[in-house]
Each structure stands twice: as C-alpha cells, then as structure tokens.
Amino acid sequence: MPWYKVAFEPLGITAEVEGGNSLLEAAGKAGITINSVCGGDGICGRCKMMVKEGQVASEVSPLLTREEIRRGMVLACQSYVQSDLVVEIPEETRAREKIWIDREAQRFRAFHPGLQPREFSRSPLVFKVHLQLTAPSLHNQTDDCRRIEWMVEKLTGLTSMQMGLKVMRQIPEILRRHDFSVTATIGRRRDIGEIMDIEGGDTSGRNYFAVVDVGTSTIVAHLVDAIALSTVDAQACFNSQSLYGREVTSRIMAAERRGVEPLQSCLVEDINRLVSGMASRNRISLRDITAVVCAGNTTMMHFLLGLPVSNIRREPFVAVTLEPPPFRAAEVGIKINPRGLLYTLPGISSWVGGDLTAGILAAGLDEMEEIGMLIDIGTNGEIIVGNREWLVACSASAGPALEGASVGCGMVCEAGAIESVFLRDGKIGYKVIGDQPPAGICGSGIIDLIAVLLERKIIDRAGRLMEGSDPRVSSRDGQVCFLLGPEGRWGGREVYITQEDIDNVLTAKAAIFAATKILLERVEVRLSEVKRLFLAGGFGSYINRENAIKIGLLPDLPLSRIEYVGNTSILGAKLAALSEEAFLKLREIRKKTTYYDLLGSPDYVEQFRQAMFLPHTNIELFPSLAGWGAR
Amino acid sequence: MPWYKVAFEPLGITAEVEGGNSLLEAAGKAGITINSVCGGDGICGRCKMMVKEGQVASEVSPLLTREEIRRGMVLACQSYVQSDLVVEIPEETRAREKIWIDREAQRFRAFHPGLQPREFSRSPLVFKVHLQLTAPSLHNQTDDCRRIEWMVEKLTGLTSMQMGLKVMRQIPEILRRHDFSVTATIGRRRDIGEIMDIEGGDTSGRNYFAVVDVGTSTIVAHLVDAIALSTVDAQACFNSQSLYGREVTSRIMAAERRGVEPLQSCLVEDINRLVSGMASRNRISLRDITAVVCAGNTTMMHFLLGLPVSNIRREPFVAVTLEPPPFRAAEVGIKINPRGLLYTLPGISSWVGGDLTAGILAAGLDEMEEIGMLIDIGTNGEIIVGNREWLVACSASAGPALEGASVGCGMVCEAGAIESVFLRDGKIGYKVIGDQPPAGICGSGIIDLIAVLLERKIIDRAGRLMEGSDPRVSSRDGQVCFLLGPEGRWGGREVYITQEDIDNVLTAKAAIFAATKILLERVEVRLSEVKRLFLAGGFGSYINRENAIKIGLLPDLPLSRIEYVGNTSILGAKLAALSEEAFLKLREIRKKTTYYDLLGSPDYVEQFRQAMFLPHTNIELFPSLAGWGAR
Numbered sequence A, B: 001m002p003w004y005k006v007a008f009e010p011l012g013i014t015a016e017v018e019g020g021n022s023l024l025e026a027a028g029k030a031g032i033t034i035n036s037v038c039g040g041d042g043i044c045g046r047c048k049m050m051v052k053e054g055q056v057a058s059e060v061s062p063l064l065t066r067e068e069i070r071r072g073m074v075l076a077c078q079s080y081v082q083s084d085l086v087v088e089i090p091e092e093t094r095a096r097e098k099i100w101i102d103r104e105a106q107r108f109r110a111f112h113p114g115l116q117p118r119e120f121s122r123s124p125l126v127f128k129v130h131l132q133l134t135a136p137s138l139h140n141q142t143d144d145c146r147r148i149e150w151m152v153e154k155l156t157g158l159t160s161m162q163m164g165l166k167v168m169r170q171i172p173e174i175l176r177r178h179d180f181s182v183t184a185t186i187g188r189r190r191d192i193g194e195i196m197d198i199e200g201g202d203t204s205g206r207n208y209f210a211v212v213d214v215g216t217s218t219i220v221a222h223l224v225d226a227i228a229l230s231t232v233d234a235q236a237c238f239n240s241q242s243l244y245g246r247e248v249t250s251r252i253m254a255a256e257r258r259g260v261e262p263l264q265s266c267l268v269e270d271i272n273r274l275v276s277g278m279a280s281r282n283r284i285s286l287r288d289i290t291a292v293v294c295a296g297n298t299t300m301m302h303f304l305l306g307l308p309v310s311n312i313r314r315e316p317f318v319a320v321t322l323e324p325p326p327f328r329a330a331e332v333g334i335k336i337n338p339r340g341l342l343y344t345l346p347g348i349s350s351w352v353g354g355d356l357t358a359g360i361l362a363a364g365l366d367e368m369e370e371i372g373m374l375i376d377i378g379t380n381g382e383i384i385v386g387n388r389e390w391l392v393a394c395s396a397s398a399g400p401a402l403e404g405a406s407v408g409c410g411m412v413c414e415a416g417a418i419e420s421v422f423l424r425d426g427k428i429g430y431k432v433i434g435d436q437p438p439a440g441i442c443g444s445g446i447i448d449l450i451a452v453l454l455e456r457k458i459i460d461r462a463g464r465l466m467e468g469s470d471p472r473v474s475s476r477d478g479q480v481c482f483l484l485g486p487e488g489r490w491g492g493r494e495v496y497i498t499q500e501d502i503d504n505v506l507t508a509k510a511a512i513f514a515a516t517k518i519l520l521e522r523v524e525v526r527l528s529e530v531k532r533l534f535l536a537g538g539f540g541s542y543i544n545r546e547n548a549i550k551i552g553l554l555p556d557l558p559l560s561r562i563e564y565v566g567n568t569s570i571l572g573a574k575l576a577a578l579s580e581e582a583f584l585k586l587r588e589i590r591k592k593t594t595y596y597d598l599l600g601s602p603d604y605v606e607q608f609r610q611a612m613f614l615p616h617t618n619i620e621l622f623p624s625l626a627g628w629g630a631r
C-alpha cells in the first residue's frame, strides 16, 4: 500500500502512514492522545473526527447522529486512510480532562443507548505530580518540606497540605539522591491534600487504584489505571465471612459473640488476595496502588473498618458512621502502598449503604426528569425510586440465591459459569462464560433456568419440581433436583438445581418483588409512571429481562423500559475513585435520599407471601404474560 | 467583725461577708470568676472593680491610673470590706475569654512595668467540650459520629473535623453507657479540628498541657492548666544528649555516625521524666494532659521528631522543616494522653529556631514602634533586633557556660543553686535558691561571680585567676580555682570556679557581644537607638544587669533600658499553647524575620577576639564603667 500524509487540525501536526491504517492509529503516530475508552473497538464513540479533505474507508456507525454523518464525522478507529487527508479533531475528542464511566459501562451504553453517560472532571482521589525543584543555595534556604509544598501548590492549586513524619524523615535523602527531581503522591482527605509519598525521579505515569464492591456474598475487585482511566483487571470471590452466616444479621450476631476482628479479617484477607493476585498477574507493584476505594452495605463497611456493628440490627438501627473519612489502608490491614488510602463510599442508612449511592450515581437516577427505579440484586435487594427531585430507598432481605451463593452448584460470574439457559428446538441449552466446560451456574443462568423449567412445566407455579416430568429430573444429595449439564462433547462438572435451591430463589425474588410493590405504593407512583427501570447486580451476561418478568422478579414493565446496568456499585465506585467531583456527588445523593423502612410496613409479610408464586399469586399483575405457555 | 452585704453590678448578685474580707474573696463567695492571674497578690492588676457605694480599706496601687482612682476603681484583692457595698465589676475583669502571659510573666511585668503585656483570645490548641446529646430514635437515626460532630459544630463553630478509627470504634459504647453525655477533646490541626478523644460524662474541667523548652543544655517543662490558664508546676533537667557533645554540631555529627534515634530517645526520655514527675506530684492523670507544646532550636526539634539533621550543619544549611505540623505525641514516644498532640513552634532558619519566635512573641518585639533588641542566652546565643516593621536575627555559638552546664559546679536554676553573688562590707556573699545549703551555682550567679572577682582584682581583665590575691584562691582537680562556698552555719557542697570555667564564661560572653555588635552594624542601628533590650534565658533570679555590663556580656546601655524577661521560650510557648491566635502570630513572626548569617561576616573572628577581655579590649565601648574599681 502507498503511504499518505494525514494533517490533523487545529493542531497543525502531520503524520505519514501507510494506506489502510485507521485514523486512530495515524493520530497515535502523530503523538496525539485520543480520549478513547474502548480501545478502538468502535463501541465507545469517543474518537469522533471530521474528514475535511481526502478519502477514508468507513462504515456508518449507530454512534454517530445523522447530522454528524452529514458533516463528515467518522469514528477514527473505524475509518481507514485511502489518500492524503486533512482531518479536524474536535475539542471533546482530544480533551483528557473528562472521564466517562469506563469501558464496562460504555459497553452497556453501546447496547442500551438510552443510558445517559455522566461526565465528571478528571480528579482522581489520589494523584501524582512530578516536581522538578531548584536545589537550595545560600540565597534560597527554604526548608525541604516547604520547597515541596510550594511546588505542589504551584502545580495543583492545593493550599492546605498535610505530611506525615515517616515521609518527612525520608525527604532529605530522596531529594539529594535524585537531584531534586521527585514525584509526590497526594491523597485527597476532605479539604486537605496529604502528601503521602515522595519518590525519586518521575513516577507520575504509574498510579493504580483497587476498586472493590464488598458484597455480603460476593466481593468484586477491579484494578484501575488512574492515569489511563481504564480497568486493567477484574476478579471476584465469595465473601469468606459466609462461614459466620449467610445473612448480614447472623454475621452481626457472630460479631457480638466473638468480636468484630475475625469478621474484619475475612474481608481484609479476601481483598488482599484479590488485589495482590491482580497486581502480580499484571506486573504492577503494590506500591503503585495508592488507594483502595470500597463500596458496600453499611454493615460490610463497619466490618471492614472494625467498627462495632451491634446497633445496626437493634432498634433504632443506628450506624457508627455512614460517611467514614479516608483512613490509611494499612490501618485496617489492606496491603497496597504502605501509606495508601482507604476510601469508603457514604451510605444512606444502616440498611442502604454506599453500594447504593454508587448505584444511583452510575445509573444517573439523581439526574432524571422522569421517574426511574433502580433494583440492585444482592444478598439484600435494594430498591430506589425517584428522580432529580426526590429519591426513596428501601432494602429487602433476599438471601444470596440470585448471586449463585446459596445454590448448591452456584458460582460467581467468571469463566466456567453457565450464564444463560434457553430453549432451542424444544431442548434446554446453555452458554458458559469463556466457552469452556461448565463448572457451575451464576445468577443470570439461574433466573433463566427457573423460567425455562416453568415453561416446560418441569416445575409448577409454586416452584415444585415434578418428578417424571422430564428425564433429567433426578435426585442428588438426597433431594429431588434437575440435572442441567454437562452435555455434549465437553464434559465438565455436573450442574444441577435442587428443590431447596429453587425455594431459595423463590424467596429472593418474592422479597424483592414485594419490596418494589410496597415502595411504589408508599410513594404513590403507579407502575406505568416508572419510565425506566435499572436492574443492577453482578450477573454474568446481560440478564434476560423477559425471564426476570416471567419468574416475577421484576414488575411487568415493557422490556424497552428495563435496562440491565451491571454492577453499579463498582461502576459508581470507579467514577468516585477517578473523580473527586463524582465522590462529592455521592454525598449529595446520600443527603437527598430518604430511607423507607419495610419493617414499618404492616403488609410486607402478606405481600411477600403472595409473591412466593411464579410469577405471582395475583396473575393480573402480569398482563403481558397472558397466553404464555406456563400460565 | 460584723457582716456586710456586697452587691455586685451589673450582675445583680449579692454576697454576705464578714468585714475585713477582700472584695476578691467576696466575689468568690458570690460565685463570680475574676480574671486574676496573680492569685490575689496585687501584682497582675486584673481584679479592678469600681466601688459605687460604701467604704473599703484600700491602698493606692501603681497598677491603677490616676483617672481610674478618681473614678473609684480599686484592686479587689487589695481592698477590704468595711460596710455594705455596691460594687461594679467592669466587663474586662469578668471576661474569661482573654488570656495574658501567665503568672511568671506577670511577675516580670510587675517589676518592669514597661514590658507590654499582650492579650490574645483564649483558644487553647487542644480543648474539651461537654456534649449533651439527644438519644437516637426511629425518627432520628443520625449516625453516632455525625451526632457528635453536629453538636461540636453547634457549640464551637468548627466545620472541618477529623476523627481517627480508634476513637470511632469506642464511640457507640461510650455514648450508650453514659446516656449520651460525653466530652469531646478537640485538637487544632491547622484548618481542621481533630476529635481526639471521647470520654463519658463531663470531663471538660480537666485539661492540661506540658509546655517544654527543649534547650541544647537544659530542658525546662511546665505543666499548664488549660482551663484555669495557670502554671501548675515547673521542672528542669540538663539535656541528657550532652553525652554526645556539648554543642549542636557535635550532636549532629554523632547522629551521622549512629543515626538520629539515640539522640531522639534522650530528648523523649528527658521530657517523659519531667512530665510524669510533675503529673504524679500534682495527682494529674496523664490522660488529662492532652498536648505537649515544644519550643527549641531547629536541631533539637529535628531530633525530637526524628528528622535527619545532616543538612543543618552543611552548606547551604537547609532544614527538613521549619514549621512542622502537629503530630501525635505517641508517634515520637512522648507519654501523655495516647492520642494527645505534639506541637512544635515554627523556627526562622536552621540556626534560629522556634524558641526565638516564641521569645519575640513573649517580649512583644514584633509590635514595638521603637527599635528593640532581644538577647537570648543559651548554648547558642541568639540576638534579634528590630521593631514592628522589620526583624533581623543571628545566632552565635556561645557554649553552655552561662547556663551553668560547662562549669564544674554549675547547675540548673533550682533549689540549692547559688543564684546571686555580691560584695557586702567588702566580703563576697551569695544567695541560694530556697535558702538552703548550696549545691552548685547557676547562670545568674556565675555572671555575678565573675564581676565580683574582677572588682576584687582576684582575676585580671583577661580573666586569669591571680594566685595569692585572695585566701580563697586555691586548687581543685589539678587546676587553680576560686572557692566560693559553703560558708557559715549551713554546710553543703563545695562550690568553686576553675580557670577553665572562667575561660568558658569568657568565650560565651565574647561570642554574644561580638554578634550583638556586628548585627547592629549590619542593620545600621546605633546602640543609642536601641530603646529597649530584653535579656532572656533560664537564669535563676533576675539577672544583675550591672554585672552583665561589667563583664561585657551586654552592651553599655542605661540600666533603665535593659529588662530581664526570663525564659521567653517557655513563656511564648505557653502563650501559643493557650491561644491559637498567638500560635498563628508565631507564623507571621517567622515570615517577617530575616536571618543574618554571622559566618558570612568577615570580621566576626576579630570582633570575637577583642571581646575576650573584661569587659572588652576597647574599653571606650563601655563609658559607664569609667571610674569603676576594676578598670
């Protein structure tokens, strides 16, 4: 292929590239940084450029509006050089000062174009600045610390700074060994910047955060590159506290008997294992991980910080703190940079925690004009309804079945998990994450499976497995069960669902449905007024919304109004980690949200009982299912 | 004596007292707190009241102006009830919101009425607030920490608060065990208030500080009652670092060989011994000592904090920090309240430390209209000259002789020290602190002794002891010496001064005199323009100014312009401890003061050599000594 000249405006930079290279590659050659977050996969829509002269080969993308296409706008990553070119890079394509919900969120946005992306200023909670200082002389005897602070102030505008003794003690040597070229790591602690670390030379290109969703059943950790604003790696495990009980309440009682320390250690060790695993797999030094940002329910945050939990479960249900300040991660035993900071997201009440403020932030519920709803499925199901003016939250104890944790063959959503189950040509099939032999089944697969069993009349509307209804109804562990896999050429572990597993799923979906219904009644909003329902939770694939309605987990809304938004707890936590503006927004959300206590509702028990059918005792609540096989 | 009614206006409170009681006692009976700082000795002038009706027996005090006397103003502590009375208490007499330099300073002010007392708002660096909180309910589920912070904000106006994990962990139990009546201890850390401790009940009446002058040779600690604003106790010891050398420089070299830790331990152990001794003697719990406030030269502050000291002695003489933030005292090993804070006063340069900013503050040099001078005599002699517009400081290495530390029989100024020496009826006499057998001699005694020996021609103008000049010229430790005591009925330890001791004193006074002279020349101020000279240092009695001139320690100014102002380092530190306003003033002083490096002065050595005579090689510099015996 011949070579062509690509001139980028308004920068006045020209690159020479071989024909067939993408415009994104050409820009890279020219040293221009593009605000891409999908890495050139054509799904983030962040690489828009305008072709002013010359020819490119380019497909029309749904991420461009008709008007943009008319003006010659293309996605740079999807457009290939075919002649000399003059290309204009719009301001927003270059700007590196804005961050978006990262890759994962973008993926969902690409599929659900209705989900508003939120922009926040780029201001990571911990950041690094390279300082090239002038050496002291008899005419400039400013002390070492002030010399550093003065330059930090000049470069960042920060005026209020703290520095610990341990850092101070190292400063004279580091400064002189590195010719007064050093990098300061600065953590935001409310109104103050803490100079947490001083390293020799310029290390400002290396700064990582561990962002953790501390769930009652599942702990999900992401390793985030705070410079590139991307997710380096993600890993999850079951919460090893489960040996003290499945529910939050039983763990609190365990802490009352044995003290809070053993429960704290479980979390700290789980987090350390996940983080150090990701760090070594990606050859990232723990020292370069400067912050851990945790979202979780109020009880988990208390356990993590070693705070007494008793009053959370006792009337009037009072937390020690709903908005902990940042602490040193080492103070609770988390192993990152020894002076790295631990941020926990602010919660709303003892029963609606920072994972939900993060969820509201990620879904953008607090900015909607219409009424929206967020249902976050975890061991507690939390439901939030509201808009930019008001938000009301409640929490229902669902149990961990929908996370795959109280199901015999359940597992977290990672390679090997059956993430969806379907009927094809009348036969029950499934899909495994990573296209490998099945090792278990995760939440989204479980929802599908129940719907399919109901449709095939292998279970009845009360969820009872009917013996003889299918050759795969069998028994394991002394219980009747349905044997799902393995099948075909792969082999793999036996995956089945028992009657007890099904009962656990029913309990979970009934708790969430009852809570949803009561909350809407209390705020006097009809279901039809809910314009958008965000379904959140750590499921493996996009959850099958139809199946979620069929089993009565979600209310009967048009599918177009229901969006699966993934693990919003971790998405919101990432936003907060990378943008102090988003972090502060969480505080506003916390203040704006009212907690509604279901225990104060006289009809919760009755509503729950009615929801223990598939989809519900009162089938009139599900008009769209009229004519569906299982009815 | 009959009983009388004393009505206090404008409070509308009446007390019944027996005739002959003082008005101060009557006010005490009525439960009125008077802002006295001298305890009723008639020297602080803080108990002014106006007698509107009735008779008191009262002496005229020089602390009252003619105009005040005309209006019926009296000192309440010096006025005795002789009839029914109506007495008006002026606002400033009642106000408890102002603090003055404390008792000790007042004593000097009483003797040197010219020394301006400085008033600062009462705002101790660490303070306690009693919080009577409402218990949580289903209608008020505010978390425990926020409940506390909200009340602290309401009572103190503080908006920015920090709280450590250890405190948070204890809060739920303390709140509930004490019916939500607790006391918060709050430390000021720059712009932030740290809630350092939460105690059950109301402990706000107990709050003490350890205020420490960390000198190269001597460490002086005062125990200060931060509620009553009074000094509870004071104690001093020699700095046990002296085993690493007498001078700052030799200690720095020791730290270069062995590390800074052993030198840090010396200071920490000295301070702990002094503080715990005072605490137990006064039955004060260490927990109630919430802060330690230290003034000292820059090197001592580095040792105390464990900061590297090497660059202080190497060109360009750069400190790690001249303005350390507050740290937790426990972090350096100081044993007070486990979460108590350590404040160090800001210094001016590597060679003029926080002890001098404190001195400038206590003497009020930074507010003078005329030119003033402060000479602080320690192991380094520091000289400051200037006024409210400008201040210049220098430092001369004097050695510890004038603190009694490099003199064989030298000792700190405590009971048993000979604090003054004089000629009476041609015989050499002395006075011992505490009127007890002598155990040694302290700085003020040494100055007197040299002057007396010179006057009696027992030493010549070069300071040489002349054998045969007096029967008490003898020898000890293989050296010629002068035997001062004991004498008379008391016995006690033998106190003498050797030729080497005298040489050490000469070196010290020569260093200070040469520095004073050069500094005045550099700033182009004639001696006659110096309207007031403040002499500071930890001497036992008011130093004999005439003798200090006679030996050529001080320049030849009229005695009326010279004031001995005591240990201004500790006075300034106390002011800063009890008033954040004063603490912040220290930072202004630090910024305003220029450091002049004597090492940059080509004639220092020559000036020093000339000052090695008594009083000086150039006797013309001492016109007032014309006709004095020794000349």
Ligand code: FES
Pocket (backbone or CB within 6 Å): A036, A037, A038, A039, A040, A041, A042, A043, A044, A045, A046, A047, A075, A076, A077, A078
């Ligand atoms: S880089 Fe993401 S769409 Fe082009």
Ligand code: FES
Pocket (backbone or CB within 6 Å): B036, B037, B038, B039, B040, B041, B042, B043, B044, B045, B046, B047, B075, B076, B077, B078
């Ligand atoms: S109380 Fe001090 S002068 Fe009266």
